[in-house]
Amino acid sequence: MSIAQVNGERQATPQRLRTVQDRRLHVPVHVVWEITLACNLKCGHCGSRAGKRRANELSTAECIDVVRQLAAAGTREITLIGGEAYLRRDWLEIAAEIARLGILCSVQTGARGLTKERIAAAYAAGVRAIGVSVDGLRDLHDSLRGVSGSHDQAIRAIENIRAVGIEPGVNTQINALSMPQLPQIFDEIVAAGARSWQVQLTVAMGNAVDNAALLLQPHQIIEVVDCLARLYHKGRDIGFRLLPGNSIGYFGRHEPHWRSLTSNIEHWTGCNAGETTLGLEADGTIKSCPSLPKSHYSAGGTRSTPIEDALRNLESRTVRRDGNRGRSFCGSCYYWNTCQGGCTWVSHVLESKRGDNPYCYYRATTLAKRGLRERIVKVAEAPDQPFAVGRFEVRLERADGSRAPRSLGLDDKRRKRGRLVLCRSCDEYIYAAERACPHCGAAHGPETAADETFRREIQTSIDEVERHGRRILEIAGMAGGDIPARE
Template identity: 85%
Template sequence: MPVHVVWEITLACNLKCGHCGSRAGKRRANELSTLECLDVVRQLAAAGTREITLIGGEAYLRRDWLEIAAEIARLGMHCGLQTGARGLTRERIEAAYAAGVRAIGVSVDGLRDLHDRLRGVPGSHDQAIRAIRDISDVGIEPGVNTQINALSMPQLPLIFDEITAAGAKYWQVQLTVAMGNAVDNSAMLLQPHQIIDVVDNLAELYHRGRDIGFRVLPGNSIGYFGRHEPHWRSLSSEITHWEGCTAGETTLGLEADGTIKSCPSLPKSHYAGGESRSVSIDEALRNLSHRTVRRDGNRGRSFCGSCYYWNTCRGGCTWVSHVLESRRGDNPYCYYRATTLARRGLREKIVKVADAPDEPFAVGRFKVRLERADGSIAPRSIGLDDKRRKRGRLILCPSCDEYMSSAERQCPHCGAAKDTKPAVDETLQRAVQMSIDEMERHGRRILEIAGLPGAETSSPE
């Protein structure tokens, strides 16, 4: 069931982003007509879709985008918009709200100088920040989407401060992935071993945001597992974790020419189920069913092929791994993988060996190299997981807060028994008790000043 659909309704764009995977700019020659788009909306509603996010290019450069948005809302689906915001005026935002758009995510990829450099247009940063404020004023929940790469990584705390001050309510962060323009500008790509600092820094910002009602949402390319996973993957009180790529299962992507893909970011060469002019949404889903991560027969390669979490994770984000070697199943941008290797004095780097063609969603070719800390090449045989793959439910270890198989008696990460009670931090316990005692003293003092009864009575424990 295509629960969430991301739909590129035009490839026209008024920015010139150096990391754009779709190489957006000009309209596709054969973009769907208004009537064809409205038919697709009705098919998606019948298929059980709950949310459609309109993207481009720049979606609002298509003249009938409000008509499409209104039909999405009329059929009871949540309509969102992802935008670079250059030219997203308050009038356009008000028109979007009237049409039924209820969430708008604005791309902010750095502070002013860096953002304008990455987006290729001077002044685009100021327009994006202004749009966040206008979106909030109109009554739509404003969010921000940020590409994390070697240039933007050092600015993440400052971006956090800037967008929260502007009124953003959530922040989706994702890696700049080696596709399209980003292959041409590959120096901006993060090296896999840098994912440790990225995730640790984002986790700190996640907790800062939680305290002020601001949500940091790691995209599918960020993670996986490790000590931060229980916090940001859990959207409710239930503790959850990454459960594998949902491309073609609950997620679907559409291109402006009607191409139906298992994910909006993946190349049609491997992940298209047909075009809407010739096949229905239901037919496309059936065509894609054997290419989902649970049915494609991929057993993983390198560290992923040996990973303790493979049967749950199945190699993380398909997009991240496919663009490196034109096949999925080996994802070096994994927190668990990078931290495991780092403890052995190892790290991974990517090296470009082939450019990408000059076409949308084109991929080049990269080699994933295992190195020692001094930069010398290490044999791949020493870069595998030393914990055996496990099937079944994962639970949190009460001692180290890492995920472990519910079938194991001892945690493979710290060695503690599964039923071990978490150690009590006596220093923290004393500090909490002191705070409680202090609040009780203040309470009694207030009662004394007010002349109310109870001033001499201690509060029960």
């Protein structure tokens, strides 16, 4: 496994890091697999409406065959989900086969009933990453998850996972109720021993459509991202990693800091659904992404369609090949040719098609400078089915809430193509061919990739010195003494 330098420490390159060749060959690098829809929670925001197992879930033998097909296709990580994955009796057998074939096996869980014994058995089977859902402080989490005591069980699971020898992660859905609690959630999960925190938006699918008051309004993404960026830097100082999910972003002043999985400075490059990511349902349905509805994004089922054929079936539906030119602000956006409208899931669930994503940091901040904001309004309910979507209208408003014409809600910077680099003045991404930064107006000469890397290495070194300085002050404070002045 290759090694990268992160904050001066040697770290293994993440399994789900995509290469140019992965994208060109459509290698399913990361597969998220719902192995059962059975669940012991009653989440008011659950997109899959989990609860009861599907009537025709794959057999153990069929699951083992799927694992072997994925290994042959080049998959490097499989995340087992549900429902609740460990409610399936043969989940450890499936996990063991994944690990035996050299694929990283991870699990995402609500953790109700995830005992020490189950965690130890998972580790013995080869599970090496477990993410626990924590969606708020105790009262809010229990309310969202529909079961009293589920919060305490989740926190206890984090502690037990770490005790077994796995570095625990946490996942949090951000909605109108959890947004104000993000700093407190950060402190709570760090204290419990979590080492990473993936955050994503509660998206308008399934139960969340029924409870639409939970959904963030698009203009609130500014407050959310600014808060998360502060927590990202706070976490970095203590060796804790905040990971923005595919629904969080995009571009703006925070983008250079938190998107990369390695020490390289990277940015959002578009949705990977069906390209290097696959989703599987418990009945064998193969989808571009685990969150997307199969009505639009299914490539068949594993009982009749080999994984290799399914990947070919999905090629024309990836963001780089589906011909979508974007709508509204996204259709006019400076970053469209790189971003392609952000997360397909977020945009599709609103209007049953992708290409117009109002939950975009760059979009929201650009509109805010003009005194404009966007709001979503539900106009149709979702059917009572897993992964069902309703219909929402995206409205452009002035600050006083009055409607504004859509013509005012377009980007004022022309679409461009090419390689993105950082502006030397404002640290926002711009296209390398620009003579002047479209964001701050500063003159921009040609900058090589080596120039950018060197500049970021200097900044990383400065950050590291500052981090150690703060740590020295903390140690001195705990010791009750003063740091002697240098002569």
